[in-house]
Amino acid sequence: MKAAVIVFPGSNCDMDMYHALTDFIDAETVDLVPHTAASVAAYDAIFLPGGFSYGDYLRSGAIARFAPVIPSVITEAKKGKPVLGVCNGFQILLEADLLPGAMKRNKHLKYMCRTVDVNVENADTCFTRAYEQGERLRIPIAHGEGNYECDETTYETLKANNRIAFTYASDVNGSIGNIAGITNEAGNVLGMMPHPERAMEKLLGSEDGRRLFTSVYRHWRDTHAVTT
Amino acid sequence: MINVHVYITLKEGVLDPQGQAVQRSLVALGYDEVETVNVGKWLKLEIADGPDVEARVEQMCEQLLANPVIENYTYTLEREEKV
Numbered sequence: 001m002k003a004a005v006i007v008f009p010g011s012n013c014d015m016d017m018y019h020a021l022t023d024f025i026d027a028e029t030v031d032l033v034p035h036t037a038a039s040v041a042a043y044d045a046i047f048l049p050g051g052f053s054y055g056d057y058l059r060s061g062a063i064a065r066f067a068p069v070i071p072s073v074i075t076e077a078k079k080g081k082p083v084l085g086v087c088n089g090f091q092i093l094l095e096a097d098l099l100p101g102a103m104k105r106n107k108h109l110k111y112m113c114r115t116v117d118v119n120v121e122n123a124d125t126c127f128t129r130a131y132e133q134g135e136r137l138r139i140p141i142a143h144g145e146g147n148y149e150c151d152e153t154t155y156e157t158l159k160a161n162n163r164i165a166f167t168y169a170s171d172v173n174g175s176i177g178n179i180a181g182i183t184n185e186a187g188n189v190l191g192m193m194p195h196p197e198r199a200m201e202k203l204l205g206s207e208d209g210r211r212l213f214t215s216v217y218r219h220w221r222d223t224h225a226v227t228t
Numbered sequence: 229m230i231n232v233h234v235y236i237t238l239k240e241g242v243l244d245p246q247g248q249a250v251q252r253s254l255v256a257l258g259y260d261e262v263e264t265v266n267v268g269k270w271l272k273l274e275i276a277d278g279p280d281v282e283a284r285v286e287q288m289c290e291q292l293l294a295n296p297v298i299e300n301y302t303y304t305l306e307r308e309e310k311v
Contacts, residue, residue: 059295066292095295102297104238109245149242149298174243 001025001220004033004043006073006089008064013050013086013197020197021047024210025217035067044220045082046073048089050142050195060103060145061091070096082126082216083189087143090181090191099184099191100158101150107174111144115205117169118180118194122162125183126219127190130211136169137208139194146193148175148182158182166192230277231306232285236294237268281305 005017014032021030033040035053040046053064064070070092077083077098085093093099106112115138123133131137150158155176158164166181173193181192196209238244246267254262271293275281285303294301 058292062292062295094297100297102295104243104298105245107243107245109249147243147245151297174245 001027001045001217001224002029002031002043003027003045003047004031004040005047005049006035006037006040006069007032007049008035008051008053008067008088008092010053010055011049011051011088013088013195016195016197017047017049017086020200020209020213024200025213027217033069035064035069037069037072039072040069040076041072043076043081044224045216046076046084048073048083048085048092049197050087050089053088053092056088056145059095060088061093061095064088064092065095074098077184077189080186080188082219084127084212084216085189085191086195086197087146087193090193091145093189093191098189099182100154101148101182103145104147104149104174105145106143106147107171111142112146112172113140113142115140115199116172116194118208119167119169121164121167122183124162125165125187125190125215127183127212127215128165129218130215137166138199138206139196139208140198140205141172141194142198143173143193146173146175148173148179148193150176161185163187165190166194229274229308230281231308232273232275232281232303233306234271234273234285234289234293234301234303235268236271236289236299236301237266239298239300242298277307 118137118139120131120135123131168178196212199206199209247265251265289301
């Protein structure tokens with residue numbers, strides 16, 4: 001599997017993502033791909049890390065959405081390749097219209113940085129297949145704008161089509177239905193606020209994020225099985 | 229040159245946590261008459277005059293300045309008088 005971690009000016013979880021992909025799964029190549037790259041067509045999976053792309057100056061993700069690399073990310077996402085956006089990456093996916101809805105400031109207006117309980121709502125996606133349905137994970141969050149908002153119709157559609165991949169076990173930021181992560185209709189694009197790439201080692205608090213990366217790898221392996 | 233004033237506010241019905249915090253603070257200061265506060269953004273653009281100014285400002289709002297999922301925008305154009 002060839003993985004791309006897109007680096008925007010202001011990305012600060014890119015090296016954690018790189019670490020997760022290089023040290024825990026057998027990815028053939030993991031490249032840090034700059035936001036100016038013209039294409040990510042050579043990669044099997046694309047990862048948008050957390051941080052503060054372009055300083056989040058206008059609105060989180062709003063400027064990154066127009067980075068030169070994004071049209072190619074959209075093209076590859078539409079081809080069905082796994083695209084994961086974590087935190088600021090999730091916000092970019094929303095702004096780029098690869099996922100529905102928008103982010104607002106957290107309900108209590110506080111930036112939050114702690115480990116929370118997250119429920120696996122759908123263990124049947126290419127990002128969650130190594131988890132158990134309904135499993136409770138410990139995953140860190142670190143965001144000021146993670147209050148997920150969408151209209152009632154969109155929310156009903158997300159529920160009806162099993163597109164809510166993760167929820168918070170409690171109301172941490174005001175998100176509709178405690179949503180922590182959603183997928184697109186085809187299931188190959190996941191946006192999530194909690195940071196699985198920061199939950200890779202027991203020593204650092206939790207290794208519950210590992211299986212997300214294992215899932216993507218297994219999905220790739222199974223869809224690219226060598227037939228001789 | 230034209231001055232364009234763009235006002236961005238959260239849509240009706242979208243929870244405005246900043247507005248609520250400001251409202252509570254005003255009440256705490258004794259301004260009991262304040263029932264709601266909405267916090268938004270004001271952007272001032274100085275742009276060169278041209279034939280499609282309004283259409284282009286509209287596009288700027290849709291494309292980048294506002295997030296139409298949760299935000300409304302209005303704008304006014306102010307042409308500077310030639311001296």
